[in-house]
Amino acid sequence: MNSIAYHSEEVIKVNSLRLKLSDYQQLMKIRLTMLVVFSAVITYLTANTGFPINWFNVFILAFGGFLVVASSNGINQIIEKNYDSLMLRTANRPVATNRMSVTEAGIASTLFGIIGVALIGLFLNPLCGILSLASLVAYAFIYTPLKRISPISVFVGAFPGAFPTLLGWVAFSGHITSEALILFGVQFIWQFPHFWSIAWMLDEDYKRAGFKMLPMHGKDKNSALQILSFTVLIIPIGFLPTLEGFTGIVSGSIAILAGLVLTYLAYKLYRTCDNKDAKRLMFASFLYLPLVQISYLIDKI
Numbered sequence: 001m002n003s004i005a006y007h008s009e010e011v012i013k014v015n016s017l018r019l020k021l022s023d024y025q026q027l028m029k030i031r032l033t034m035l036v037v038f039s040a041v042i043t044y045l046t047a048n049t050g051f052p053i054n055w056f057n058v059f060i061l062a063f064g065g066f067l068v069v070a071s072s073n074g075i076n077q078i079i080e081k082n083y084d085s086l087m088l089r090t091a092n093r094p095v096a097t098n099r100m101s102v103t104e105a106g107i108a109s110t111l112f113g114i115i116g117v118a119l120i121g122l123f124l125n126p127l128c129g130i131l132s133l134a135s136l137v138a139y140a141f142i143y144t145p146l147k148r149i150s151p152i153s154v155f156v157g158a159f160p161g162a163f164p165t166l167l168g169w170v171a172f173s174g175h176i177t178s179e180a181l182i183l184f185g186v187q188f189i190w191q192f193p194h195f196w197s198i199a200w201m202l203d204e205d206y207k208r209a210g211f212k213m214l215p216m217h218g219k220d221k222n223s224a225l226q227i228l229s230f231t232v233l234i235i236p237i238g239f240l241p242t243l244e245g246f247t248g249i250v251s252g253s254i255a256i257l258a259g260l261v262l263t264y265l266a267y268k269l270y271r272t273c274d275n276k277d278a279k280r281l282m283f284a285s286f287l288y289l290p291l292v293q294i295s296y297l298i299d300k301i
Contacts, residue, residue, distance in 0.1 A: 023094035027077060027105060028070035028112075035289075036069045036164050037062050042293045043168025043183055046247075049300040060123045061171045065164065067116030068132045072160070074109030075140035078102055083148070083209035089202060124171045131170060135163035147211045154195050154213060162188040182240045183296070186255075187289065189237050192230035193262055194285035196223075200269070200278035224270040227281075231266035234288075235259035241296055251299035255292045262288055 041062050045053070077084060077095045084096035094100035113136055121129020143157035162184045169180035199206060199213035200223075206213050216222040238259045242252025265284050269277040 040164035040168040047172040064119035071113030197282035251295035
């Protein structure tokens with residue numbers, strides 16, 4: 001009987017640990033965080049081409065960046081605790097369901113942020129540390145509360161959303177260059193078709209929490225036209241690295257073709273105002289960024 005009781009206790013402990021790890025994965029938004037880290041690392045490698053790679057710096061950028069983004073996501077969920085519980089997509093988040101207390105989430109998120117910014121600032125360079133801190137503050141304390149006030153939140157959120165490219169380039173070069181600003185511009189513009197297509201599909205869910213994510217007046221022709229207008233901009237912006245001469249014609253051609261695909265899908269959304277077309281635009285935008293960023297890197301090697 002004692003062995004059975006001991007085994008049961010061990011099973012309960014293992015299951016509790018699994019649930020706790022799962023809650024932290026949700027708090028940090030692992031998949032989104034990894035996408036952000038990818039952008040920073042791929043930009044660092046693009047800036048680094050022609051030089052021996054300092055893999056320690058790459059690790060610090062990836063790990064420190066991961067912690068900073070995890071901190072931003074955790075603070076976001078603390079601030080939006082009562083609103084997350086109203087939406088189907090977020091109702092099961094650990095803070096929203098009280099599986100994780102605000103205090104625990106706050107301590108974890110604060111530690112993530114402090115450690116991440118410190119690692120980046122101390123081991124890479126001070127400007128990188130400042131940029132990572134600015135990104136955290138802008139996302140967690142400006143973009144997050146602004147979501148319930150005005151659709152301009154997407155524009156504001158696009159700045160910290162594009163900071164990974166600046167971080168990646170500055171981690172190597174130590175300063176902000178024209179190349180860094182161009183790559184920042186690519187990721188900045190990309191976010192509009194990406195997040196607005198998501199907002200289109202989740203419009204009803206967002207409305208339950210009072211989030212104003214779509215431009216104009218919601219799911220109508222005016223909003224779809226604005227999405228299309230911003231998507232068109234990604235074609236010339238994506239070609240700028242080639243135009244400026246720090247990547248080649250191959251990556252420029254890939255960026256133009258990928259931008260044309262996004263624009264076509266945005267045009268279809270404008271024509272139909274249908275969720276299916278918004279979903280196609282969203283999935284295409286997921287593919288666009290890594291495809292184009294990898295092509296920039298390969299073209300420089």
